[in-house]
Amino acid sequence: MDNKLFLITNKPLQLEEITNKVIRAEAGAVTTFVGTVREFTKGKRTLYLEYDAYVPMAEKKLAQIGEEILSKWPDAKTAISHRIGRLEISDIAVIIAVSTPHRRDAYEANEYAIERIKQIVPIWKKEHWEDGEMWIGDQLEQNQYPLGHPSKEDLQ
Amino acid sequence: MINVLFFAHLQEIVGNERLQLDIAPITVSRLKQYLQTEFNFGQIEQVMFAVNEEYATDDDVINPGDTVALIPPVSGG
Numbered sequence: 001m002d003n004k005l006f007l008i009t010n011k012p013l014q015l016e017e018i019t020n021k022v023i024r025a026e027a028g029a030v031t032t033f034v035g036t037v038r039e040f041t042k043g044k045r046t047l048y049l050e051y052d053a054y055v056p057m058a059e060k061k062l063a064q065i066g067e068e069i070l071s072k073w074p075d076a077k078t079a080i081s082h083r084i085g086r087l088e089i090s091d092i093a094v095i096i097a098v099s100t101p102h103r104r105d106a107y108e109a110n111e112y113a114i115e116r117i118k119q120i121v122p123i124w125k126k127e128h129w130e131d132g133e134m135w136i137g138d139q140l141e142q143n144q145y146p147l148g149h150p151s152k153e154d155l156q
Numbered sequence: 157m158i159n160v161l162f163f164a165h166l167q168e169i170v171g172n173e174r175l176q177l178d179i180a181p182i183t184v185s186r187l188k189q190y191l192q193t194e195f196n197f198g199q200i201e202q203v204m205f206a207v208n209e210e211y212a213t214d215d216d217v218i219n220p221g222d223t224v225a226l227i228p229p230v231s232g233g
């Protein structure tokens with residue numbers, strides 16, 4: 001059991017444990033996002049994934065996302081855990097829990113968190129297929145940086 | 157000395173998680189050129205640099221004792 005709100009761990013993630021970190025009297029809504037390992041991507045079969053992270057910086061960037069959420073949704077409380085190491089199909093890679101007084105904010109803030117994770121948190125996945133393996137960079141070509149780097153806005 | 161950390165495919169190219177270099181003070185941009193010449197990373201322009209766990213820009217200066225990390229496009233979540 002780890003009480004840190006923003007955590008990178010090589011242990012399996014427990015939904016209830018992370019949800020409990022944000023449940024509180026002021027909240028009337030808790031949204032959770034659970035990211036799992038998908039077997040088929042664009043028709044290609046994944047055998048398993050391997051995640052690597054720059055752990056201290058990744059935890060700092062997760063905490064930064066929590067602060068960004070607080071500035072946009074002042075009553076929100078956020079907890080994020082990301083697993084690293086070898087993950088099998090359907091294993092949980094990430095859990096985001098956000099609690100707010102009302103549900104709309106909880107949904108919006110939760111989606112904001114996963115989008116930001118894919119922009120600024122130094123975590124990488126390696127796909128292992130039947131016929132090879134590769135570290136994945138820009139997923140779906142969405143994270144190309146035309147200027148050679150993320151914009152200031154992306155990184156703040 | 158500075159510590160330089162490598163992750164994901166960059167770590168496989170370098171064959172090491174970290175290097176210690178006696179090269180500081182140096183700008184991020186100069187270090188980028190040095191590493192590119194040394195290891196030929198390919199698309200180095202897609203790699204972000206972090207100094208002491210914060211994203212840095214090309215003009216930032218790296219000082220002795222700093223930890224630099226090369227951050228290729230991330231793929232968490």
